[in-house]
Amino acid sequence: MIHLAKEDIRHTLGKFIVTAMGVGMLLGIVLIMIGVYRGMIVDAEVLLNDLNVDLWIVQEGTLGPFAEASRVHDDLQYTIRSFQGIEKSGIITFQNIQLPKKKSKIRVFAVGYDVYGSISPINPARLTSGRPLKTDHYEIVVTDKTGFSLHDKIQLGRNIYTVVGITHGTVSSGGDLLVYISIKDAQELQFSYSNKRIQTDRARGIVNRDTHMVNAVIATVLPGYDTETVARNIHKWQHKSVYTKDRQRAVLTKYVVEKASKQIGMFTAILVIVATIIISLIIYTMTLEKMKEISIMKLMGLPNSMIVRMIVEETLLLGILAFIFGNIFSHLIYSKFPKRVVLEIPDAWILFGVVVVASIAASFVGVKKVINADPASAIGG
Amino acid sequence: MNKKIAIRAENLCKSFGDGDSLVEVIKNASFTINKGELIALIAPSGGGKTTLLMMIGCVEEPTSGKIRLGDETVYDDKWLTRETRKIRREKIGFIFQAHYLIPFLNIIDNLTLLPQANKIDEKTAKKKAEELLHYFGIADKAKAMPSQLSGGQNQRVAIARALVNNPQIILADEPTAALDMQRSVDVVKMLKQIAEEQEVAIIMVTHDDRMLPYCDRIMKIKNMATVFE
Numbered sequence A: 001m002i003h004l005a006k007e008d009i010r011h012t013l014g015k016f017i018v019t020a021m022g023v024g025m026l027l028g029i030v031l032i033m034i035g036v037y038r039g040m041i042v043d044a045e046v047l048l049n050d051l052n053v054d055l056w057i058v059q060e061g062t063l064g065p066f067a068e069a070s071r072v073h074d075d076l077q078y079t080i081r082s083f084q085g086i087e088k089s090g091i092i093t094f095q096n097i098q099l100p101k102k103k104s105k106i107r108v109f110a111v112g113y114d115v116y117g118s119i120s121p122i123n124p125a126r127l128t129s130g131r132p133l134k135t136d137h138y139e140i141v142v143t144d145k146t147g148f149s150l151h152d153k154i155q156l157g158r159n160i161y162t163v164v165g166i167t168h169g170t171v172s173s174g175g176d177l178l179v180y181i182s183i184k185d186a187q188e189l190q191f192s193y194s195n196k197r198i199q200t201d202r203a204r205g206i207v208n209r210d211t212h213m214v215n216a217v218i219a220t221v222l223p224g225y226d227t228e229t230v231a232r233n234i235h236k237w238q239h240k241s242v243y244t245k246d247r248q249r250a251v252l253t254k255y256v257v258e259k260a261s262k263q264i265g266m267f268t269a270i271l272v273i274v275a276t277i278i279i280s281l282i283i284y285t286m287t288l289e290k291m292k293e294i295s296i297m298k299l300m301g302l303p304n305s306m307i308v309r310m311i312v313e314e315t316l317l318l319g320i321l322a323f324i325f326g327n328i329f330s331h332l333i334y335s336k337f338p339k340r341v342v343l344e345i346p347d348a349w350i351l352f353g354v355v356v357v358a359s360i361a362a363s364f365v366g367v368k369k370v371i372n373a374d375p376a377s378a379i380g381g
Numbered sequence B: 001m002n003k004k005i006a007i008r009a010e011n012l013c014k015s016f017g018d019g020d021s022l023v024e025v026i027k028n029a030s031f032t033i034n035k036g037e038l039i040a041l042i043a044p045s046g047g048g049k050t051t052l053l054m055m056i057g058c059v060e061e062p063t064s065g066k067i068r069l070g071d072e073t074v075y076d077d078k079w080l081t082r083e084t085r086k087i088r089r090e091k092i093g094f095i096f097q098a099h100y101l102i103p104f105l106n107i108i109d110n111l112t113l114l115p116q117a118n119k120i121d122e123k124t125a126k127k128k129a130e131e132l133l134h135y136f137g138i139a140d141k142a143k144a145m146p147s148q149l150s151g152g153q154n155q156r157v158a159i160a161r162a163l164v165n166n167p168q169i170i171l172a173d174e175p176t177a178a179l180d181m182q183r184s185v186d187v188v189k190m191l192k193q194i195a196e197e198q199e200v201a202i203i204m205v206t207h208d209d210r211m212l213p214y215c216d217r218i219m220k221i222k223n224m225a226t227v228f229e
Ligand SMILES: Nc1ncnc2c1ncn2[C@@H]1O[C@H](COP(=O)(O)OP(=O)(O)OP(=O)(O)O)[C@@H](O)[C@H]1O
Pocket: A381, B016, B017, B023, B025, B043, B044, B045, B046, B047, B048, B049, B050, B051, B052
């Protein structure tokens, strides 16, 4: 059996492969885009997973600290602890701060936690050197990408902090680098971050700022108790919004990741469309180059199906080859991106499906050309 | 019905365009060609030779008239079959001035492509193709690409291709125009031999009077109709 597509490709192999590589790079970028999105999701959940608590108790009517401002009194943790089914409770603050570094500043996300409490946001597995915070004041744990090393001194507000621990791979839900400070320091920083702010606050008549506020109370549930039930119970008696870990994760995905996913989804869709158009154009020119042969085949009496099959198979092969090159390309370059890029096999398979469908669509332009070709034109009128 | 008839045309007409731009090319052409005959078709340039061949070959649709190929009437003021292409691939062989081989297929594949479309099994098709290559003295080129053969060799492959589906009719449009005198005579002799041996009707368009002695009859287009000399 003569395989027209195979023979034609063999005849112009070099050109075909170079073309596939070009399209492959485009598909590689698509894979990287999806990888950036996946990386964003992983990053977004680092803190949530490291804390690994069952319940988030936040200001009534708010979505919790990952999505919007929430303030609760730190005393609430004791009240929560008295609820049936609660094992441990703690308090936590989140704030963006600037760390002075050499002549510039780096923006980080500071997590404040109760150093003497029973819940720590620092995942021991991520601590590469040093230790967690031990005292209430002027100690800081930073993530390695901030560039600080153990025992470095950092000026924050009016005080000098000492780096006591280094973590690896910790970022906030927004992708900012994480640092950890004590809840006391966090409350003070939030309150006395700048004198200017105190002045403006006073000018507005806000005199007595309560420094005993935190962003959320967190708690774990005793084994044998249903988390949802405990959550409902707290909500009923305390008039606070209560989220389970899963619902907090859903909030994260919805409010933090969704926008990013739309953005990246748009880019990905555009790239896929561009790739389809490019494949179409390539197939169109490849078909045009063969018009003479196609007319001859039609004149000799070859059925359209044989010729159409050649075009469709060539397009599919181009798409599949480009997909393979795209995978190789993306795996070669993904680690060089500054933010986390996660390449996942199921995503690649979805793209494969899209490429197959796109290729078939792209082949239509060539197929149309074949069907309309006039066999009499083969011999030049 | 005469079993010897290969092609019969009755009052065949062909015009292009309409209204003021109407161009009549063939008008009331009627002729009969028998199996085994080699016919030379001559007319001045623009006389309608290619047009006539393309109508008989079921490529170009006539304006009116009747065409019978063998015992099948294929055109009677309209195509009587929706699949003119099937008629072409089963009954007709085409040869042109240029060889028009498929450049990305080797010689043997160029020859077996049409039998493959006719659902002839691969072995039989290959055997037939090899026989033809042998007959034309180019058996050693079976695996070569058309670009590796000389013009004369490629033209012989093209003739072999026109024969590979055992056609009843071969339509040859200036098959020798690109060849030198000696090769042209060889090709025409070959066509004559094929016509006789395989009972094929061949219409050959030519501008070269030196080829005429090898043909059985000479058909001319005069006043848009066909006449035999
Ligand atoms: N598709 C077409 N549309 C309009 N006119 C056409 C078309 N095909 C052929 N003609 C006209 O029909 C006439 C006959 O053309 P044809 O190609 O049959 O001549 P020919 O005898 O083969 O000439 P040549 O010896 O130059 O090959 C010419 O006047 C040509 O312009």
